[in-house]
Every structure is written in structure tokens, then in C-alpha cells.
Amino acid sequence: MLPELEIYYYIILIYLTKEDHYSVRKAGDVQKRPKTVILNLFMRVLLCALLLFVSNNKEKGSSVRYKRKGKIKDRRDIDLVFIGGSTHSGTSLIRAMLDSHQEIYCGYGTWLMRNILGGLKNWRKFNRKQFLVNAGVYPEALDDAIAQFMLEVILGHCPTSKLCCYKDKYIHKLFKNAKFIHMVRDPRAVVYSSLSQNDSNNAASYWMNFRKWDEDNIIILNKCEELGKKYCLLVKYEQLILKPVTQTKRIFKFLGIPWNDEVLHHERHINKSLILRSEEYVSEDLFKPLHLNGLKSWFGNLPKEIEENLGHNGIGQLMYFDYNPEEHTPIYGRPDEFMMKMINK
Missing domain, CATH: 3.40.50.300 (P-loop containing nucleotide triphosphate hydrolases)
Known part of the structure; x- marks a missing residue:
């Protein structure tokens, strides 16, 4: 059986990859905005990847490169x-x-990080955020997923002996x-x-x-x-x-x-x-x-x-x-x- 927290990750994965809602409603008509649908789908898949990344790395413990100036529990x-x-x-x-x-x-700034943080801001305003709360994914798991992904990007090329900086x-x-x-x-x-x-x-x-x-x-x-x-x-x-x-x-x-x-x-x-x-x-x-x-x-x-x-x-x-x-x-x-x-x- 999957651990309880991991079950929550899969619940949110299924939910977030559902068909996108129609985004423009005018005079009773429903129209699709293709670019918006594609972007939303991309951000949803990315969130799922982040959540699963955290899930898969819970058992592995901290990598050596994250330990600076002594042991860091978190x-x-x-x-x-x-x-x-x-x-x-x-x-x-x-x-x-x-x-x-x-x-x-x-390190250099990237469009990826800006989109990740923009997604986090939007997810916090998500009109069905309570679903994430009930699933045990919001806010702790979501914040942890974003943070761990950012650490992979920031620290991936940063030598262990240096203070890491990111624009x-x-x-x-x-x-x-x-x-x-x-x-x-x-x-x-x-x-x-x-x-x-x-x-x-x-x-x-x-x-x-x-x-x-x-x-x-x-x-x-x-x-x-x-x-x-x-x-x-x-x-x-x-x-x-x-x-x-x-x-x-x-x-x-x-x-x-x-x-x-x-x-x-x-x-x-x-x-x-x-x-x-x-x-x-x-x-x-x-x-x-x-x-x-x-x-x-x-x-x-x-x-x-x-x-x-x-x-x-x-x-x-x-x-x-x-x-x-x-x-x-x-x-x-x-x-x-x-x-x-x-x-x-």
C-alpha cells in the first residue's frame, strides 16, 4: 500500500490533469482559448511532476551538496x-x-523559475483550493514541492563550498x-x-x-x-x-x-x-x-x-x-x- 501522503499526491495528480475548464464565457456561449488551455495544462503537468518529485525523494534523504556549514535537517x-x-x-x-x-x-535567472513562482501564486488563488487542503496537499506539500524543485535548479551547478545566489x-x-x-x-x-x-x-x-x-x-x-x-x-x-x-x-x-x-x-x-x-x-x-x-x-x-x-x-x-x-x-x-x-x- 502507498504511504498516506503519497496517495494524496496521486489524488492531486489525477485532479489537476483533468480536462481544462473553458475560460471565456460570454452571453451564455462557451469558447476555448487554445493558448490558455495549453499553458494551464503545462503548469498542471509541471505541478504533478513537482509533487511526485518530492514524493519520490522523501525516502532518499538530503543530498551531500545541500549540507553547508554543518548538518541541515531541512x-x-x-x-x-x-x-x-x-x-x-x-x-x-x-x-x-x-x-x-x-x-x-x-546563477542566471530563467523563464522556468518565473513561471514556477507565477504558478504558485495562481495555485494559492485556485478557486477549488479547498480540495487541495482536504487532500493534504495544500499548503505544505505544494510549498515543499516548489522549494525542492527550486533547490535542484539553484544548487545543481553551485559548488558545495560556495554561497549560492540566484537572480x-x-x-x-x-x-x-x-x-x-x-x-x-x-x-x-x-x-x-x-x-x-x-x-x-x-x-x-x-x-x-x-x-x-x-x-x-x-x-x-x-x-x-x-x-x-x-x-x-x-x-x-x-x-x-x-x-x-x-x-x-x-x-x-x-x-x-x-x-x-x-x-x-x-x-x-x-x-x-x-x-x-x-x-x-x-x-x-x-x-x-x-x-x-x-x-x-x-x-x-x-x-x-x-x-x-x-x-x-x-x-x-x-x-x-x-x-x-x-x-x-x-x-x-x-x-x-x-x-x-x-x-x-
Whole structure:
């Protein structure tokens, strides 16, 4: 006979692979949305695989590579670092800088992990969630399945002697000892960088992206406030570029790892071919030494409507982070001695 918990896994497997519900109902008609059906089926099958993965590994115990700094009873208690923030906020740069340190391995973000975490969010809102609760699968088994799968992805390539770091979203509920570095950048630079890739310069696209930036940062700031300074660190892209010595020392103090100046020369350690294969978008600037170009690339390039009305359209986090919408060519600060030498080379 199967163990009781494993029976629950098979119950939920059968339930989640049932025929998808019709997703659009209009005036009594029922229509299928093929893309939605396929995506939902994929996520359901993936969840089943995760649940069965946990079931099959319950008896095996922890792998050696999960044991760091002594024995860890629960693999989810392992020390991890997550890097997050809006797209084009410097997350790839800080990932590369941390990966330059001999005691840290910082992996690349993947679409797979984002979909996994998006699925977890949706499953928690599942309109028949009580079925999962009654089956004994929600929330513990589901959280455990997601966490164990994430550990396989994150730790699969991370040497046992290093602190493992990952550039993607972070859920503290899954990893209680993990720390989170939240990158923030002037939204004007973020949105310009994003839209310039697509040759889009219309005001509507800008407003939509500004609001997305604002919403994302509100969510993360609330979570950081809840976690406290022990687990969440805010790093502003502009200050990291202008004062890399001070800012990287601050980051390494947060991580509890000795700082060294190799993190200031990420371009010496970066694997360009691997990154281009792994990351969805990478600026060529990532492969160059630290420079100041990214601070002012958007100057004079925003639509006039945006520059004139940004301060009056409810983008509340602008002022919270001290980005003044009335300054169209802001001065973010003075470069430190290290950056002055880089500029004068």
C-alpha cells in the first residue's frame, strides 16, 4: 500500500490533469482559448511532476551538496541569496559582481523559475483550493514541492563550498534563511532602456511601464519592510555605479562574507558565451568595466508628454526613492575615487 501522503499526491495528480475548464464565457456561449488551455495544462503537468518529485525523494534523504556549514535537517533552511528588481534595474550587473567573488556562485535567472513562482501564486488563488487542503496537499506539500524543485535548479551547478545566489524572484516563505537584494533604478532609465529595445516611443507604452515599475516596487518594499534589514537589502543602481567600493562593501557585510576588490572587476570573470545563451536580455555594457553611461542614456530621449507630466500621474515611488521628476538631467552624486580612476583611464 502507498504511504498516506503519497496517495494524496496521486489524488492531486489525477485532479489537476483533468480536462481544462473553458475560460471565456460570454452571453451564455462557451469558447476555448487554445493558448490558455495549453499553458494551464503545462503548469498542471509541471505541478504533478513537482509533487511526485518530492514524493519520490522523501525516502532518499538530503543530498551531500545541500549540507553547508554543518548538518541541515531541512534543505529549505539552507543559506541562499536572491537578486530581484524591475527589468533593466541592474540585476544582471550585481549578479555578475557577486559571481566574481571566490566564495559566491550566482546563477542566471530563467523563464522556468518565473513561471514556477507565477504558478504558485495562481495555485494559492485556485478557486477549488479547498480540495487541495482536504487532500493534504495544500499548503505544505505544494510549498515543499516548489522549494525542492527550486533547490535542484539553484544548487545543481553551485559548488558545495560556495554561497549560492540566484537572480530571480524570492519567496521568503519557501526559504526562511535566504536573503534578498532588491535593485532599484530611476524608472525613467528603466523604461527608456526597455522600450528602446523595441523601438517604441509612444507615450501610452511609457505610462504603462511606469505604472508597472511603481506597482512592482510597492510590492517588494512592503515585503522588505515585513522581513526587516536582516533579510532584505535595498541597493540603488546609481549609487552602485557611482560608489562601487562603498556599495559592494555594504552588500558583503549584509551577506556576512569578506569583501575583496575583484568584485569591482566583474568583466574579468564573466563568461560572455554562457550568459548570452542563458539570459533573455543582456546589454553589451555588462561585458565592459564599470562606467557611467547608463546614468544618463535616457537624458533628452523621453517623449515630451512624459517629461512634463511624470510628477502628476501617481508614480508614487519616484519620490520615495528620491528620484525628482522635475529634474530632467539629474545629478545622482559624485563618483568615488575608484570610479574617477576608471573615468580618467
